[in-house]
Each structure stands twice: as structure tokens, then as C-alpha cells.
Amino acid sequence: MTTTVPRPNSVRSPLGSLRDRALRLAEMVTTPLLPVDYLDLFDPLRSGAALRGRIEAVLPETRDAASIVIRPGKDWLPHRPGQYVRIGIDIDGVRQWRAYSITSVLDRADGCFTVTVKAIPDGKVSNHLVHRAKPGTIIQLDQATGDFCLPEETPEKALFVTAGSGITPVMGILRNSAEQLTDTVLVHSAPTADDVVFGPELRQMAAEGRIRLIEQHTDSAGMLDARSIAELVPDLHERATWACGPVGMLEALEEQWASAGIADRLYTERFRPRILVTGEGGTVTFTKNGTTVEADGATPILDAAEDAGVLMPSGCRMGICYGCVLPLREGVVRDLRNGETTIAAPGDGVLIQTCISAAAGACDIDH
Numbered sequence: 338m339t340t341t342v343p344r345p346n347s348v349r350s351p352l353g354s355l356r357d358r359a360l361r362l363a364e365m366v367t368t369p370l371l372p373v374d375y376l377d378l379f380d381p382l383r384s385g386a387a388l389r390g391r392i393e394a395v396l397p398e399t400r401d402a403a404s405i406v407i408r409p410g411k412d413w414l415p416h417r418p419g420q421y422v423r424i425g426i427d428i429d430g431v432r433q434w435r436a437y438s439i440t441s442v443l444d445r446a447d448g449c450f451t452v453t454v455k456a457i458p459d460g461k462v463s464n465h466l467v468h469r470a471k472p473g474t475i476i477q478l479d480q481a482t483g484d485f486c487l488p489e490e491t492p493e494k495a496l497f498v499t500a501g502s503g504i505t506p507v508m509g510i511l512r513n514s515a516e517q518l519t520d521t522v523l524v525h526s527a528p529t530a531d532d533v534v535f536g537p538e539l540r541q542m543a544a545e546g547r548i549r550l551i552e553q554h555t556d557s558a559g560m561l562d563a564r565s566i567a568e569l570v571p572d573l574h575e576r577a578t579w580a581c582g583p584v585g586m587l588e589a590l591e592e593q594w595a596s597a598g599i600a601d602r603l604y605t606e607r608f609r610p611r612i613l614v615t616g617e618g619g620t621v622t623f624t625k626n627g628t629t630v631e632a633d634g635a636t637p638i639l640d641a642a643e644d645a646g647v648l649m650p651s652g653c654r655m656g657i658c659y660g661c662v663l664p665l666r667e668g669v670v671r672d673l674r675n676g677e678t679t680i681a682a683p684g685d686g687v688l689i690q691t692c693i694s695a696a697a698g699a700c701d702i703d704h
């Protein structure tokens with residue numbers, strides 16, 4: 338005998354059908370907007386809505402960095418210290434997505450979290466957040482992600498090597514791990530003492546004996562190389578190391594740690610992709626948008642498109658979040674990280690990450 342079990346959503350309670358009718362009526366009244374659009378207007382952070390946040394405050398940290406206090410929507414999940422969040426913000430009518438490490442303590446009494454942003458020259462989002470963003474602004478959020486975090490079993494000895502805004506994920510870790518981290522060295526570079534983001538708090542941690550802090554002020558003392566770090570931290574081989582900063586610094590550390598046979602003790606976080614391979618480039622057509630751009634073989638398709646005014650989906654802009662994926666209908670692209678090419682025959686619709694793919698000939702992107 339076969340029994341047909343009604344699907345849960347096909348069972349209608351009198352209350353449910355009454356609610357559906359009320360909703361349909363509301364839709365008729367509020368057309369062309371939907372009732373949820375009005376809900377979003379009055380309660381954008383409500384549970385069940387797209388995940389958003391509200392900027393509550395912008396707190397200057399240095400002349401070009403600020404911590405942004407964000408009240409997340411009700412569906413926000415707790416993060417792990419060291420993780421980052423993708424933020425979407427409307428600037429001049431265009432929604433821009435960028436990734437920022439979470440710097441606050443977990444479970445803040447006010448329910449907010451912070452990201453700390455350093456404005457870079459010509460940077461669209463970083464300058465907007467540091468210098469122009471106003472409390473009350475609603476932003477889009479994704480749940481926090483990333484694995485630049487302490488392991489379950491905290492190492493006895495830890496070393497953090499950071500430069501500039503690279504301090505942010507490490508500050509997220511330091512602020513939340515006072516008890517777990519008992520022997521910690523932080524080597525941090527910035528142009529001057531005043532440019533050290535969280536400078537006063539880090540110096541306070543050092544004064545309290547929580548960390549050993551080595552500051553390198555590069556305007557007066559020059560850049561710190563991997564060899565000098567080894568001299569400054571003689572027991573470096575015994576330490577698990579987390580590093581975040583410019584690509585050049587991270588590459589030098591990776592080389593040094595690999596040649597010392599301790600590559601597995603180094604964890605790095607990159608804010609920008611490592612571009613290794615470039616090629617010829619080509620003509621890229623965005624089929625739905627109708628725009629065609631000439632892109633060189635070193636420029637990610639995402640950047641080439643945005644420079645031409647095409648509104649593109651994006652996120653971390655370095656190949657980790659898949660927020661920029663679009664179908665390549667036809668053509669060839671090259672992965673800028675390893676030179677691998679992806680070829681799409683007409684109509685294939687192969688998905689590519691536009692932030693780390695450059696044209697390697699003529700391409701049609703379904704966008």
C-alpha cells in the first residue's frame with residue numbers, strides 16, 4: 338500500500354491562509370513595492386531580511402584609519418576572532434563589496450562589532466568608510482568567514498608579524514585571546530609611531546606583559562626583512578606564526594620559513610591576490626550589459642569592467658569568496674595566480690572568478 342504524506346508546505350492552517358490573503362491584499366495596495374520592501378524600510382535589520390548592518394559610529398584610529406562600529410542584523414552569527422566580513426556599501430549609486438577583518442571583542446555588550454579600515458590612496462571604499470561614512474548608514478553584510486584564526490589547541494608560543502592594516506585580524510585575535518595566549522610576540526611595521534593602528538592599546542598590552550611588542554617605524558628605521566625578524570625573535574622556530582601585511586612581506590616570510598623547514602608553522606592572510614602570471618589580454622564583451630572593453634592580460638576582468646563603468650558583483654577581490662563569479666560564454670581567461678587557462682566553447686557558460694581572471698583572448702561574459 339502506498340501512503341501519500343502531504344508535504345508540510347501543502348498543509349494550510351486557517352491562520353496561514355488568512356495571513357496569505359492579508360499579504361496578497363497588502364501586495365495589491367503597496368504595488369509597485371512589495372510589503373517586505375516597506376518592512377525593509379522600517380526595520381532593515383529584522384530577522385529574515387537580507388543580512389544588513391547599520392553603521393553606528395566611525396571612530397578615528399590614526400590619520401588615515403578608523404574603526405567602524407556596525408550593528409548587524411538579527412540573523413548575524415558569532416564570528417571567530419581573526420575572521421573577516423564582506424561589506425557592501427552604496428557609493429555614488431554603485432554597490433561596492435569589500436572584505437574587512439573583524440577587530441572587536443566577541444559579545445560586545447551593545448551587540449555591535451567593529452572593522453578597522455585604513456584608507457589607501459585612490460581607494461574607493463576605504464576612503465569612503467574612513468572619511469565620509471555617516472552613522473545611520475545601512476550596509477549589506479555576509480556572515481563572517483576565513484580561517485586566519487587560532488587553532489583549537491592554542492600554541493604555547495605565538496608570533497604575529499604584521500604591517501599597516503595587516504594588524505586588524507591580529508587585533509581581533511589579541512583582544513579575544515588574553516587567556517589562551519601566554520607567550521606572544523608581535524612584530525609590527527608602520528611608517529611612524531603615530532601611524533600604528535591601535536598603537537596605544539598595543540603598547541598598553543605590552544606594558545601589562547600580555548605581549549612582547551616590537552615596533553618598526555619604517556620612515557626612520559627602514560623596512561624590516563625576514564632575516565632581521567629572525568634576529569629579533571631568536572626562538573622563532575618554536576613559535577606558531579601568523580602574518581598579515583603587504584604581498585612582498587608575506588612572500589619573504591614564506592620563503593624564509595620554507596628554507597628553515599617550518600613552512601607548516603606559518604599562517605598568512607592576504608588582503609590582495611598574488612599576481613604571478615600575465616599574458617596577452619583581449620577584448621571582453623559583457624553580453625547583457627552590451628559593453629565591450631579592451632583588457633590587458635595583467636588586469637582582472639573585474640577591474641577592467643568596473644573601470645569601464647560596468648556594475649559587477651564582487652567581494653574579497655582576491656579569489657577567496659566567490660562573490661564575483663560569472664559565466665564565461667565563450668573565450669579564454671587566465672588565472673592570474675597560477676597561469677592556468679579556462680576555455681569556454683560557445684554557449685558553455687563556464688563559471689569564472691572575475692577578480693583573479695584576466696582575458697587571454699576574446700571573451701564573452703554573460704553579464
Ligand SMILES: Cc1cc2nc3c(=O)[nH]c(=O)nc-3n(C[C@H](O)[C@H](O)[C@H](O)COP(=O)(O)OP(=O)(O)OC[C@H]3O[C@@H](n4cnc5c(N)ncnc54)[C@H](O)[C@@H]3O)c2cc1C
Pocket residue numbers: 421435436437438439452453454455456457458459460461462463464483502505506607608609653654655
Ligand atoms: C580577507 C581580507 C580582509 C581584509 N581586511 C581588511 C581590514 O581589516 N582593513 C583594511 O583596511 N583592509 C582590509 N582588506 C582590504 C580591503 O578589502 C580593500 O581591498 C581595501 O580597503 C581597498 O579597497 P578600496 O575600495 O579602498 O580600494 P580600490 O578602489 O579597490 O583600489 C584602489 C587602488 O588600490 C589598490 N589596492 C586595492 N587594495 C589594496 C590594498 N589592500 N593595499 C594596497 N593597495 C590596494 C588597487 O589595486 C587600486 O589600484 C581586506 C581584504 C581581504 C581580502
Ligand code: FES
Pocket residue numbers: 651652653654655656657658659660661662690691692693
Ligand atoms: S571577489 Fe571574492 S572571489 Fe572574486
